[in-house]
Amino acid sequence: MNVEVKPMKTAAELALANTFAAVRDRLPGGGPVAALRESAFRSFDAHGLPHRRIEEWKYTDLRALMREAKPLAAPPDAAAKARAKAAPCPIGDVECRRIVFVNGAFVPELSDLGALEKGLTIDSMAAALAKGDPLITQHLGKVVASDDAALALNTALMGDGALVHVAAGAVVDRPLHLAFIGPDKAASVFARSLIVIEKGARAMLIESHEGADADYQVNAALELVVGDEAHVDHVKLIGEGAKALHVSTLLAAIGAHARFNTFTFTTGGAVVRNQMFIRFDGAETVAGIRGATLLQKRQHADTTLIADHVAVGCQSRELFKSVLDGDSRAVFQGKIIVRPGAQKTDAKMMTQALLLSDRAEADNKPELEIFADDVQCGHGATAGALDQNLLFYLKARGIPQKQAEALLIQSFVGEAIEGIEHAGLREILMEAVAAHLSARG
Amino acid sequence: MALLEIKNLHAEVDGKKILNGIDLTVEKGQLHAIMGPNGSGKSTLSYVLAGKPGYTVTEGEVLLDGENLLAMEPDERAAKGVFLAFQYPLEIPGVASMTFLRTALNAQRKRRGQPELSTPEFIKRVREVAGKLEIEQEMLRRAVNVGFSGGEKKRNEILQMTLLEPRLAILDETDSGLDIDALRVVADGVNRQRAPERSMIVITHYQRLLNYIVPDVVHVLSKGRVVKTGGKDLAHELEARGYAQYQDEAAA
Numbered sequence: 134m135n136v137e138v139k140p141m142k143t144a145a146e147l148a149l150a151n152t153f154a155a156v157r158d159r160l161p162g163g164g165p166v167a168a169l170r171e172s173a174f175r176s177f178d179a180h181g182l183p184h185r186r187i188e189e190w191k192y193t194d195l196r197a198l199m200r201e202a203k204p205l206a207a208p209p210d211a212a213a214k215a216r217a218k219a220a221p222c223p224i225g226d227v228e229c230r231r232i233v234f235v236n237g238a239f240v241p242e243l244s245d246l247g248a249l250e251k252g253l254t255i256d257s258m259a260a261a262l263a264k265g266d267p268l269i270t271q272h273l274g275k276v277v278a279s280d281d282a283a284l285a286l287n288t289a290l291m292g293d294g295a296l297v298h299v300a301a302g303a304v305v306d307r308p309l310h311l312a313f314i315g316p317d318k319a320a321s322v323f324a325r326s327l328i329v330i331e332k333g334a335r336a337m338l339i340e341s342h343e344g345a346d347a348d349y350q351v352n353a354a355l356e357l358v359v360g361d362e363a364h365v366d367h368v369k370l371i372g373e374g375a376k377a378l379h380v381s382t383l384l385a386a387i388g389a390h391a392r393f394n395t396f397t398f399t400t401g402g403a404v405v406r407n408q409m410f411i412r413f414d415g416a417e418t419v420a421g422i423r424g425a426t427l428l429q430k431r432q433h434a435d436t437t438l439i440a441d442h443v444a445v446g447c448q449s450r451e452l453f454k455s456v457l458d459g460d461s462r463a464v465f466q467g468k469i470i471v472r473p474g475a476q477k478t479d480a481k482m483m484t485q486a487l488l489l490s491d492r493a494e495a496d497n498k499p500e501l502e503i504f505a506d507d508v509q510c511g512h513g514a515t516a517g518a519l520d521q522n523l524l525f526y527l528k529a530r531g532i533p534q535k536q537a538e539a540l541l542i543q544s545f546v547g548e549a550i551e552g553i554e555h556a557g558l559r560e561i562l563m564e565a566v567a568a569h570l571s572a573r574g
Numbered sequence: 575m576a577l578l579e580i581k582n583l584h585a586e587v588d589g590k591k592i593l594n595g596i597d598l599t600v601e602k603g604q605l606h607a608i609m610g611p612n613g614s615g616k617s618t619l620s621y622v623l624a625g626k627p628g629y630t631v632t633e634g635e636v637l638l639d640g641e642n643l644l645a646m647e648p649d650e651r652a653a654k655g656v657f658l659a660f661q662y663p664l665e666i667p668g669v670a671s672m673t674f675l676r677t678a679l680n681a682q683r684k685r686r687g688q689p690e691l692s693t694p695e696f697i698k699r700v701r702e703v704a705g706k707l708e709i710e711q712e713m714l715r716r717a718v719n720v721g722f723s724g725g726e727k728k729r730n731e732i733l734q735m736t737l738l739e740p741r742l743a744i745l746d747e748t749d750s751g752l753d754i755d756a757l758r759v760v761a762d763g764v765n766r767q768r769a770p771e772r773s774m775i776v777i778t779h780y781q782r783l784l785n786y787i788v789p790d791v792v793h794v795l796s797k798g799r800v801v802k803t804g805g806k807d808l809a810h811e812l813e814a815r816g817y818a819q820y821q822d823e824a825a826a
Binding site: 521522523525526527528529530531532533534536537540541543544545547548 | 624625626627647648649651652653657658660663664666667668669673674677678679681682685717734738
């Protein structure tokens with residue numbers, strides 16, 4: 134006799150179901166959006182929170198890590214806005230247009246919306262959902278199809294975020310900084326953004342996620358459409374508060390003859406899952422997908438990437454570095470898929486972990502799935518301690534231990550940071566690495 | 575007081591005894607050559623003096639200006655003026671040569687209570703020294719030793735020595751892998767650094783280098799001990815007759 138065993142729902146899953154039932158009628162968006170939410174929630178509810186027996190979540194058992202689901206964060210009050218205003222900018226004085234979200238909600242009075250470059254449109258996602266913006270109808274939930282449970286949850290509960298459109302041929306001079314500032318109490322945020330960069334346009338996006346030392350949860354998703362011949366740089370800084378749970382998803386569809394770079398810098402959060410589903414739809418695009426993760430204490434950060442080559446002749450370079458101290462753990466799961474039509478694909482993926490402590494753990498899982506026969510693909514993975522011979526060489530020149538270690542760690546991480554085209558941001562990130570290392574003591 | 579006193583030094587690596595009671599005294603301003611066959615312990619001695627991890631001193635002592643050198647970390651030794659020119663200089667990908675030189679120089683100056691060099695001062699100083707050693711500016715823009723030929727790496731060691739102005743420079747087979755022109759450039763670089771306040775230990779397998787860098791004292795090392803000490807003529811004698819006789823002596 135076969136009996137289907139349905140596992141009991143966890144407290145967090147029950148709470149999420151209750152939340153959805155309670156707020157579904159209040160969430161922004163009309164009929165089609167409501168239907169999208171409904172179907173996403175059903176998909177989530179059927180499987181529950183992903184756990185270690187789901188291959189894609191093997192190393193980040195969200196069901197176990199997320200004991201409870203925090204209530205939805207309230208819209209920011211005056212105090213929250215004041216706090217956000219006072220918070221130091223994670224990209225320092227890099228010239229940019231800052232668009233601020235507090236507790237997941239767009240805050241126009243903290244955002245710089247003046248003198249928009251020609252062809253640039255910025256709106257709040259909540260407003261766009263409510264009025265049924267054509268971009269929403271055209272793209273939302275459709276950029277890259279995925280049945281990922283965390284993404285489904287985001288779609289079901291998405292509140293606010295950014296809707297950005299860059300018209301064909303437009304050049305956005307100032308980098309666009311989407312600054313997400315988390316709640317300062319136990320609450321949850323479901324942010325959703327859609328960015329459409331049309332043919333031949335140029336833009337740089339910086340996405341930062343920061344927060345206080347509170348027990349909050351963030352589920353953020355960004356859908357990105359990069360048109361043919363467009364040139365787009367995306368830099369994401371995950372610097373959440375020390376107790377935060379952060380799950381974020383990038384869904385990107387890249388056109389032909391485009392240039393696309395994305396870089397994720399992860400230093401904050403108790404548990405971080407950063408997932409990227411990137412599809413190359415057009416021929417001969419050149420892309421860099423990179424990241425650096427610096428962890429300490431009991432931090433856990435998971436980078437999961439699928440680079441899906443559908444079109445012919447694209448080049449992608451994937452490079453991920455992690456530096457692990459204390460009892461921290463970094464996970465990298467990277468898969469390059471080369472579809473039958475994607476001949477002449479040139480893809481190389483490397484992941485490297487530097488373990489500064491005996492108790493730190495790195496799990497690297499690079500994969501290639503190739504269905505074409507004329508491609509150049511490769512992957513590599515390393516994990517190890519600092520090279521004692523190099524340390525001795527530096528010390529023999531008078532450089533003290535900690536400084537010698539810092540020099541080697543900076544050079545290790547620097548190799549990934551070098552891939553960022555914006556010189557000012559490269560500097561800011563190298564300074565952030567140095568600051569992180571000097572905090573090691 | 576002698577600058578360096580090595581007394582009955584015994585050391586082992588991975589449980590294998592390499593140095594078996596070395597006695598050696600270097601006065602201020604002297605240049606000592608240490609010669610010996612492969613495996614006699616020359617490089618081990620240089621690593622023990624510089625403080626390389628994994629080299630265990632089991633007996634004896636080493637004094638620098640009367641201070642216990644062996645109790646110091648490698649970076650403290652460097653700050654006290656000990657410099658080891660590596661036989662095989664390491665490549666450090668990602669660390670720019672200038673950053674490396676500057677960090678080292680300023681770390682040592684800081685320890686000695688000297689102010690850091692300003693950027694223009696530092697760059698001027700490096701260019702001056704690099705020029706004399708025929709090191710291209712382009713090389714200094716690269717990561718430390720990355721993509722350097724064997725000879726370029728050795729010249730880079732002498733560049734570091736010149737900038738750091740040590741009181742005790744130990745040159746471990748600096749001549750190995752150099753052609754005759756490069757040897758001359760390196761030897762000139764070393765000779766320019768000879769000074770009344772600076773002592774040097776030049777470790778070499780061949781007498782050839784000592785035609786260019788003339789030692790005050792020559793020691794022959796065999797099986798981890800100094801088996802013969804003499805003047806510069808000892809090097810010529812070794813060249814003519816080889817190390818065989820000393821290997822037998824050490825065994826006896």
